[in-house]
Amino acid sequence: MKTAIYPGSFDPIHNGHLDVIGRAAKLCDRVVVAVAVNHAKTSLFSMEERVALIRAASAHIPGVEVKAFEGLLVDFFRAERADAVIRGLRAVSDFEYEFQMALVNRSLDEDLETLFLMPSQKHIYLSSRIVKEVAALGGDIERFVPEVVREALRK
Amino acid sequence: MKTAIYPGSFDPIHNGHLDVIGRAAKLCDRVVVAVAVNHAKTSLFSMEERVALIRAASAHIPGVEVKAFEGLLVDFFRAERADAVIRGLRAVSDFEYEFQMALVNRSLDEDLETLFLMPSQKHIYLSSRIVKEVAALGGDIERFVPEVVREALRK
Amino acid sequence: MKTAIYPGSFDPIHNGHLDVIGRAAKLCDRVVVAVAVNHAKTSLFSMEERVALIRAASAHIPGVEVKAFEGLLVDFFRAERADAVIRGLRAVSDFEYEFQMALVNRSLDEDLETLFLMPSQKHIYLSSRIVKEVAALGGDIERFVPEVVREALRK
């Protein structure tokens, strides 16, 4: 397996995401973190900010590239000549949604294989939404996100 | 069982819905597809469009009627002198929600029986939301919806 | 819908089963309770006892027949010229197993449609295994089973 795509909103990246990127990087030569343009949801951080935060937070992991993408994941997948899509799985609700998306993507391109990885148990409850909620209420998010994200959220 | 109600938003109807309608029509003399007026969510297609698309897509299935309804399902159920409500089940997340709604409806009318059908495995991942997302991103939805809906989405 | 099959082990029949039979009987002209010969599991009651208990407990519900069956459900289904198989759904773990069996049966016979019904909330926790466990430990099973079963378990 040479190239894996790790797609998501990453608004912002948290330690669970970083854990998955690190695990994927051990298995592939190249991990492309694919940051989705999201027209429906308003994101807290702009695309440029999200890409910059991921780059800063994953700089120590070899083989990681960060790219914005718009449109269908299958098109990005083909353009990157990727071998698989990587997704983290935390719990059953995740699984339902992820299972559905993986089937949709496979129905659009039979070659798009989705591989599911488990993040470390430490991060099993983490989501970008929870990071933003705790930060907004003045809670300490030191355990949840890398230092660059913590600073960015403080602003 | 003479009359079954198949309620939903159908925004728009997709092949999973059609599969359920076909299966229900084999079991009942009359299947009333009940298109819900949804004040909260903004629908992509108007009520008239949704009804017209279902009629066109289900024209080949005998015993199907398509009606708009507003208000409580129990009232529509009684007005149609129906024997049961039909719902399709795809996955666990579906089941939780469907189970809850079936219990609510039964608590409002002890005679409202909900019957759950499984659509074909081919359609296990399909939802109106996914059809709209893939279409909006320029993906091919040929496998997902009948031809009339495909044309309507192209506009 | 004329004939529905309601298959199971019924070792012994409990109030949740009876609730499903009653609901099915309102929707169909004929409900065939199909008692499975189970070679793998040792049953507490013999086939003759299980059939007799179901007959006694469902005598007041019109249109109910009780039959033993051996072999594949699809063969019994065809022999009875049934329209559908009825199953009760209590919770998610039920759903997983039931979903799997319904797909297996459909793969063996495309015409075998499985309809899922919800028993009354009162019976949501009931299973034959629990009835036997509580009875074996000397607990009162009055709420769980019809009177004939209670007497049979006392012996």
Add this chain to the structure above:
Amino acid sequence: MKTAIYPGSFDPIHNGHLDVIGRAAKLCDRVVVAVAVNHAKTSLFSMEERVALIRAASAHIPGVEVKAFEGLLVDFFRAERADAVIRGLRAVSDFEYEFQMALVNRSLDEDLETLFLMPSQKHIYLSSRIVKEVAALGGDIERFVPEVVREALRK
């Protein structure tokens, strides 16, 4: 266990909530119903109305206090010198979300213990959202909420 916190939006309080409060009050000297200020979601009832409705509906249960709270639950928990947080569990989808929140809260304060209680089976399908939907559609919510809430919703 002296003090338990029962946090939520209570927009409005329903019979499932009241059932949990009653059960918690049997186990603790003091149950603090903590009504969350919700900046994101627009609530049907104002904070003052929600607090007043809970007070009226729980007046017959000894040891219950009703308080508004803003900010992180962990801060409110410490300020109240509480022993545990109480949450009702209805179904699997509840469980996923509740499990996640309990882990987040424990990560913010190792002493914040979350205890889960089951409401009565009668209320297993109830949620504030469903109460509001049924009331908005003109349905009878007598089974769902205490009389004071029913009157408040009529307006």
Add this chain to the structure above:
Amino acid sequence: MKTAIYPGSFDPIHNGHLDVIGRAAKLCDRVVVAVAVNHAKTSLFSMEERVALIRAASAHIPGVEVKAFEGLLVDFFRAERADAVIRGLRAVSDFEYEFQMALVNRSLDEDLETLFLMPSQKHIYLSSRIVKEVAALGGDIERFVPEVVREALRK
């Protein structure tokens, strides 16, 4: 809350059990670990061994008593004049089963309240079955069980 019962097979006790006992002991004056006589399943350790291992492993936690019990949990619950039953929850499959047992117990005695606690994330995958399997295959179970159990399993 004065007395809580923590029932189980404890064949053998592991770190997830101990974690739950420690959390329960902070909330109650007295935690009675109730070791079930299991006629159906053959246990690896005898009742005497299981009780002795729990006593040794929980000696440092104040307020813990260990007792064997036979028969219905509701009868033991009444005899101990307990306020609640405590159960640990690890995942959805747990939840289904636990939910069912809690409803059965409540149907046998309306006063039997079941409280669910989450063990530490560290122990989220632990079960007695897994401890025994890993030990039988020669794996290191240092992370899974207290030292006394490790020694007992070595024999």
Add this chain to the structure above:
Amino acid sequence: MKTAIYPGSFDPIHNGHLDVIGRAAKLCDRVVVAVAVNHAKTSLFSMEERVALIRAASAHIPGVEVKAFEGLLVDFFRAERADAVIRGLRAVSDFEYEFQMALVNRSLDEDLETLFLMPSQKHIYLSSRIVKEVAALGGDIERFVPEVVREALRK
């Protein structure tokens, strides 16, 4: 990713297993199908038969090796200098169990990464147990297993 282990009982191999092997072989240079010696469960086919059936059924897929293994998966994983363990995911009940085993394995060896793949929707209901049950009842298992297994089951 060079080497992936695909462990299981394979009693016998079915089309869902073969589908996963084919997908894994596209991503890795070498897929080691690891057939577990199972002391607890009595298998229908002997270890030699299971290995021979997998070899025959997967002969057309390049890079596949079939090996028996006994003891802990982590030891086999290290001996094979594997990069990851591959598991197929069919449904939620699968996921719970697979999640637990993946966490146990990771706790025994931090380097043991488990990757989850989805088999084709066509095989979503398949399990070795179901294949054996249908075959034992005289059903047609042509859709479920490769031809060599069908012949082996006929005997």
